[in-house]
Amino acid sequence: MVRRRFSFGLVSRLSSPIYGRSPCSGGIWTPCLGQKRSFMTAKDLVESEEPEKKVTNRINMFSAINQALHTVLDSDPKSYVFGEDVGFGGVFRCTTALRDKFGRHRVFNTPLCEQAIVGFGIGLASMGNRAIAEIQFADYIFPALDQIVNEAAKYRYRSGNLFNCGGLTVRAPYGAVGHGGHYHSQSPEAFFCHVPGIKVVIPRSPSQAKGLLLASIRDPNPVVFFEPKWLYRLAVEEVPVDDYTLPLSSAEVMRKGSDITLVGWGAQLAIMEEACDEVSKLGISCELIDLRTLIPWDKELVEDSVNKTGRLLAPVTGGFGAEIAASITNSCFLRLQAPVSRVCGLDTPFPLVFEPFYMPTKNKIVDAIKASVNF
């Protein structure tokens, strides 16, 4: 049992999923071996104690993801990484040195055919392998949408549990970077969030990325793992060098508050934190939640939080905010003191030169928080 606090200032809870070693994120270790899902409630939230020193490295997100892939390929001889240009390291350096270490039969390039990449991965996974497919940009994932929705998500269900493609993980860099334009900036996670049978996981930082990716690859369900490309080089933090996983379907409270709950994921959380800092000067105390897994999402935690604060704001692009808003309105209706609001991108295609106007910036979030609090 190890206790540890991440230097990003997180207050997280401990859980031990069935697969992989215990993630050890600080707090009291609760035995939950028989649990199928590791939902936590806010009642179990405790401050972490001073952790033992773990060996960490100060690295950025693509290095953390690279470490995770190295770990997986080391630990499981039936795991494979493939995609466009992964051999030389990938366009974002996430797969550096994998081919040199593990050989061309386990780390290989594919031709330019997203539908075939994912379809091939589904087949490989249904034979009991861990297939880690990379789609070069999330904007290109749409030819593979049919395979993910119609083949991967329904495989276990339609075969009556005879077959499954749980070993499939589809990784794709997503999100705006400031100059990406129409086809290198999209956030398509919402398209996948309404498909039962797959999981959608989005990390917000290097240490989260490593742990969540290891958990996603080892999870016995197909997972679509979106990585915020804006943070690949930008986010740098202390990441533990050993093999650890973070629980899926478990959201994390990044800062406690009492006036309004903000729910987000991925790169947007950095913007949300700035917004929270700004409104705290006005005396508004925000509770910031990182959803981490979008489906199945940690409904209980968000509900508990909204029951405490009475207000909810979902300031992320994509469309999944609608599901959160509807769900919370349903379950916390009498407790809500203001309508659930969302702050997101505009109803236009992702623009080229107009990107600064399009994005949900800190100021837009601050305005929305104030509007909600003063309702």
Add this chain to the structure above:
Amino acid sequence: MAKRMQGIMESIQTLCSGDHGNEGFMQDDEDEEEENGVGRLTSWAELLGFGLAVFSEAIAPQLQCFCDRTLGFAVGQGGSREAWIKAVAMAMSLVRKAVKKGWVGALAPAARVMSQALSTASEPITLDIPVPFKAHKVETPSVTVETSAQELTNFFKTMFIMRRMEIAADSLYKSKFIRGFCHLYDGQEAVCVGMEAALNDKDCIITAYRDHCTHLGRGGSVLEVFAELMGRKDGCSLGKGGSMHMYNKKGGFYGGNGIVGAQTPLGAGLAFAQKYLKVEGVTLAMYGDGAANQGQLFEAMNISALWNLPVIYVCENNHYGMGTAEWRSAKSPEYYKRGDYIPGLKVDGMDCLAVKQAVKYAKEYALQNGPMVLEMDTYRYHGHSMSDPGSTYRTRDEISGVRQERDPIERIRKLLLSNNIATVAELKTMEKEAKKEVEDALSKAKESPSPDSDELFTHVYRKGYGAKAYGADRKEVVVKLP
């Protein structure tokens, strides 16, 4: 009167000795040797025009009108051989009148030039294509191609402008005027220039994201390209598309598409429309060697063969799909055979004349029999995009080897020199003019403003549809989409 004549002669002399304007930021390193005095003229058409303009200053306005009409007639008729003959006949009668009135001295250079030019410009030249075609399920076209001095000169000028434009785009990107993505076409110019020589405005072209030069070939201007790259209002897509999304409605250029391979089924649709409306035109659906492995291409090929659509699939094989060599991504890198039941030709894509011959042949075939695949064996000097140095997956020796042996502009230059169509000095002058044109377009594009913020909301739906777009919090800012 004598003074005026002297002035006219001096103007002509200055013109003939070439214009030494400022180079701007694109300095030419090579030494420049210019002939002094009245040398051979760079462009007979230009001298004709200038000469007539000079005359217009000196002579009566009525005669000036006549001169304009002469030149204007020829250009307005499309510059065809017949038109020029008529124009020269008109000008000859002018000359006769002027000679009668004693203006021989001023007319002599113009007359000499006109006769020279007419005799050589549109005379057919027969050339052989050095690299033979390879065919799949079809006969190869003849390797003997008919061209003319004017056509070869146009090839040279257009390709040189395209080359300078791409190099200027490179510098612009590095100085952060262009942001986002920029995929350069230098090295592949012969494909789009050769294609245009065999097509007319009834044909449509659709291509992928390496579209700056294709846009130029279809009737766009360098100014529009630069402005669009920099995201300014004067761009061809109003600054909203960027490098990858250039379109030209009049020229039948359907872009400019970002998703690899997605444009090929669109090409099949364009061809269907052409066939249905009996337009007698073909569609060229262009894609690269990377896109040749996309499933949608084969779907498009099947439906176009099934319905006999007049579409020509042009695979611009520059041998690298971003960083992946063709032999590592394709089981069969013989892309002209991949249509299977669709006949194909492999063409040397660095040779304008071969491209022109192949496209002409394919157009005739497609209008009768249905689709054809053309594989253009070409090469790009730059990397895939500006973030790719282009040397991690291929050696610099390979790049410089292709540049030395197969460069399309050098090939045309050698043809022009060996067939005595132009001298070295004339070619240099042409190059300088091209550089100047590109520079002028660049400076004009830099002055162009960014699009208004309202443009963020326009063109999402058709105008007047009444749909709404919501701002960040979905309450306060509500914009009715125009």
